[in-house]
Amino acid sequence: MSRWISLFRKNQVVSLSSAIHHQKPSQASPPPIRVSITESAGRGVFATRRIGAGQLIHTAKPLLTHPSFSTLNTVCYFCLRNITPNNTSHHLLFCSEDCKHNSKVFYDVESRADWSTFHDYCRSQGLKYPLLAKRLACMIISGAASADFVDILQPASLSNEMISQMEEGFGLLRNAFIKADIMDEQMKFLSKQWYASVLSRIRINAFRIELAGGSYEDLLSMAAASIEAEIAVGNAVYMLPSFYNHDCDPNVHIVWIENADARLKALRDVEEGEELRICYIDVSMSRDARQTVLSQGFGFQCNCSRCLSGE
Numbered sequence: 092m093s094r095w096i097s098l099f100r101k102n103q104v105v106s107l108s109s110a111i112h113h114q115k116p117s118q119a120s121p122p123p124i125r126v127s128i129t130e131s132a133g134r135g136v137f138a139t140r141r142i143g144a145g146q147l148i149h150t151a152k153p154l155l156t157h158p159s160f161s162t163l164n165t166v167c168y169f170c171l172r173n174i175t176p177n178n179t180s181h182h183l184l185f186c187s188e189d190c191k192h193n194s195k196v197f198y199d200v201e202s203r204a205d206w207s208t209f210h211d212y213c214r215s216q217g218l219k220y221p222l223l224a225k226r227l228a229c230m231i232i233s234g235a236a237s238a239d240f241v242d243i244l245q246p247a248s249l250s251n252e253m254i255s256q257m258e259e260g261f262g263l264l265r266n267a268f269i270k271a272d273i274m275d276e277q278m279k280f281l282s283k284q285w286y287a288s289v290l291s292r293i294r295i296n297a298f299r300i301e302l303a304g305g306s307y308e309d310l311l312s313m314a315a316a317s318i319e320a321e322i323a324v325g326n327a328v329y330m331l332p333s334f335y336n337h338d339c340d341p342n343v344h345i346v347w348i349e350n351a352d353a354r355l356k357a358l359r360d361v362e363e364g365e366e367l368r369i370c371y372i373d374v375s376m377s378r379d380a381r382q383t384v385l386s387q388g389f390g391f392q393c394n395c396s397r398c399l400s401g402e
């Protein structure tokens with residue numbers, strides 16, 4: 092969701108360059124945040140104490156990840172870490188034995204089926220989120236996740252037209268499992284309603300992962316590297332980061348260094364009780380463009396102070 096361009100806005104550069112000295116979270120205590128209801132944006136994340144600019148507020152492991160089609164052979168199929176491609180093999184890659192082991196929760200089921208038709212469909216339609224739904228379905232079939240795994244996340248409201256557009260993807264997903272002889276009992280959850288409900292949640296909660304690389308310890312050099320290279324390796328869904336609302340002048344940034352493990356950092360000093368917000372979009376766009384993207388992509392009218400002031 093978020094992008095780096097926002098970091099170059101003039102009024103943020105000073106706080107960012109002073110931000111890099113406060114990177115370590117408190118080891119012993121829980122993160123200084125709570126999830127509560129906001130006045131106008133559903134649930135949100137609030138600071139439970141003062142947080143200094145640049146402080147690492149918390150990290151988050153993804154619930155679901157999937158590489159982009161363009162990075163399928165160059166990033167870890169589990170954690171999205173960049174891997175030097177092996178010219179002799181076009182097989183899916185894992186960056187470590189740990190990732191290979193951890194991926195069993197979906198890969199043992201996934202590798203039994205032929206995904207070519209489902210993938211061709213996604214590729215031709217430019218769809219990335221059904222890949223995350225496929226991974227979740229594999230986790231549920233393997234018994235590693237329950238059918239309501241992502242139900243706690245806010246769903247997008249879908250029009251009837253959007254739901255009917257999902258039918259083809261649903262049919263192809265289901266067929267791939269049927270052809271792989273997955274037992275009816277294990278696929279009981281896999282209804283059109285389940286598929287639409289999962290995609291509606293992924294749609295507004297998935298993050299587009301851009302890795303900044305292991306050598307960028309400070310936010311400014313990460314921002315510069317990310318803008319230069321446009322490094323989008325895939326998509327991922329998280330639990331806690333999904334509760335952060337959007338602001339066009341955010342006080343928190345989500346960053347990925349070398350894999351899909353997220354780090355949430357304060358962009359400026361935050362007072363106890365203040366809501367913590369990230370940006371979902373490129374906030375260097377004009378107000379009208381931001382409003383259009385947020386309304387079409389996330390279904391809300393942004394009324395942050397920047398939008399209200401017309402900036």
Ligand SMILES: C[S@@+](CC[C@H](N)C(=O)[O-])C[C@H]1O[C@@H](n2cnc3c(N)ncnc32)[C@H](O)[C@@H]1O
Pocket residue numbers: 131132133134135244245295296333334335336337338389390391392393394395
């Ligand atoms: C990723 S979720 C954020 C958490 C969400 N508020 C919840 O209760 O789970 C994104 C959704 O939160 C709401 N939201 C986020 N930022 C908002 C904002 N600035 N103004 C109004 N609604 C917002 C919208 O409904 C949006 O689709």
